[in-house]
Amino acid sequence: MRIAIFTETFVPALDGVVTRLRSTIDELLKIGDEMLVIAPSYGEGPAYYHDVPIHRVAGVPFPPYPQIMLAPSNPRVGRALKKFGPDLIHAVNPFVLGSGAPFYAHRMGLPLVASYHTNVTTYARYYGMGLGERAGRWWTRTLHNRAQVNLCTSETTRKYLSENGVERLHVWPQGVDTARFHxxxxxxxxxxxxxxxxxxxxxxxxxxxxxxxxxxxxxxxxxxxxxxxxxxxxxxxxxxxxxxxxxxxxxxxxxxxxxxxxxxxxxxxxxxxxxxxxxxxxxxxxxxxxxxxxxxxxxxxxxxxxxxxxxxxxxxxxxxxxxxxxxxxxxxxxxxxxxxxxxxxxxxxxETKDWETSTRALRGYYEMALAAR
CATH class of the missing domain: 3.40.50.2000 (Glycogen Phosphorylase B;)
Structure with a gap:
């Protein structure tokens, strides 16, 4: 399977989303899948993660939180996707860069999977952006409801998103590297x-x-x-x-x-x-x-x-x-x-959780999206 992954954060950044994404890519490579990652540019950030190419998109720091890069999609993203020829698009935490994923999925006739990892709209009130919280919930619902499959990382989050109008929700299981963290x-x-x-x-x-x-x-x-x-x-x-x-x-x-x-x-x-x-x-x-x-x-x-x-x-x-x-x-x-x-x-x-099981569940959701399309 050829998978194009839009993500709002990736290496060299370090957070829970990047850790999950890196571990998932590692497992998908073992299966034999091919990927293209579309991510914000962080100065001299790497052009590859293992053998997976990273298409970097220029952005600007988010003022209240400069470590976050706001990188709107642009025509070069479309050219990179066309050259790669994906079977499916996965938008990870779509908000700015990931907002282009539904457009390109529709334009290229591809299924879209979207996954929700960070309570961005709730965080808005901690940075004096109350109006942004209301608008953010509408934006999250709008983006996710254009996907054939929506994923989240817990039952609690699934319930929250469902109450906010997000449809076609499934839980992407937890994972951890038990050999590394010991x-x-x-x-x-x-x-x-x-x-x-x-x-x-x-x-x-x-x-x-x-x-x-x-x-x-x-x-x-x-x-x-x-x-x-x-x-x-x-x-x-x-x-x-x-x-x-x-x-x-x-x-x-x-x-x-x-x-x-x-x-x-x-x-x-x-x-x-x-x-x-x-x-x-x-x-x-x-x-x-x-x-x-x-x-x-x-x-x-x-x-x-x-x-x-x-x-x-x-x-x-x-x-x-x-x-x-x-x-x-x-x-x-x-x-x-x-x-x-x-x-x-x-x-x-x-010891009951591992990235292999988590990723095989994800791949099942990819197949579900392909069948739905």
Missing amino acids: PGKRSPEWRSKLTGGHPDAPVLLYVGRLGREKNIGSLKNVLRAMPGVRLALVGDGPARGELEEEFAGMPAVFSGTRRGAELTAAYASADALVFPSTTETLGLAMLEALSSGLPVIAARAGAAHEVVEDGVSGLLYDPDERGSLVTACRRVLTDADLRARLREGARRSA
Whole structure:
């Protein structure tokens, strides 16, 4: 099968969407499929991912969040598609660049699959764009309803999209690389880095974008209530400067973006992952933590309950109940037996998910779209 993939973000950018897309492409290559990726330009970004060509589209930074590139489609995209000759188009999180996917699918007589990964319209209110939130929901519905098949990453998101008028919805299963993210990657060196040179202290880990929508500031309450506990934040984003000021004088380490062996060691070397976001469509960091044998303490919101089994692989807390987060962190960090059980449950949970199964499900949806066309 020849698949053209429109995506609003791709390498060298690093986020949950890019991780899922890279892992999916890896599996599709094993099957023998051929792909063309159409993605924003990031300066000197690579022209290929493995053997898959990347057609780069010029764009401009999104002002509230400069790491995001707004790259409208242009006639060169059409020429690249015509040269490649796809059997199907997959629009990943269509919004700006991906808005061209329905046009080209119609023009070329191709089936369109669209997948929803990020709650873009909900994020709008965190950046002072309330009007944009209403318009964004209309735009999302309009784009997705031109696809033969629409995918999302959780049942919670499927329900949300259905209530907002998106049709022909299916869930694209979770996946994680359990060989890469493994408890055996624990590192004394990284334990020391995460704790700011206090490796014997309990340490909570946050991994992800440093953005206003992630509710990271709530973690200050844990550090105030539990003297001696350390917090390590791995990632970057538009709110990093604000957060560094907020956490000034507290036992918090900002490690920046980490990749490869550094990232896997960070997961395996902490005591628990804290995930305070209430706006996630899935939360890939939670899956990577579980695979690393790391208990997850997550807000009972969004799709967290579909990833974390409360009391088995982690603890879910009520983000609206004062003290609930602190109570959950105290339970995990002070009860060694509970922490050991959660570690075992975390790894066991992750072992039921893999990218091969996830990608074979995706390919089934591709075949469904081809049949519908």
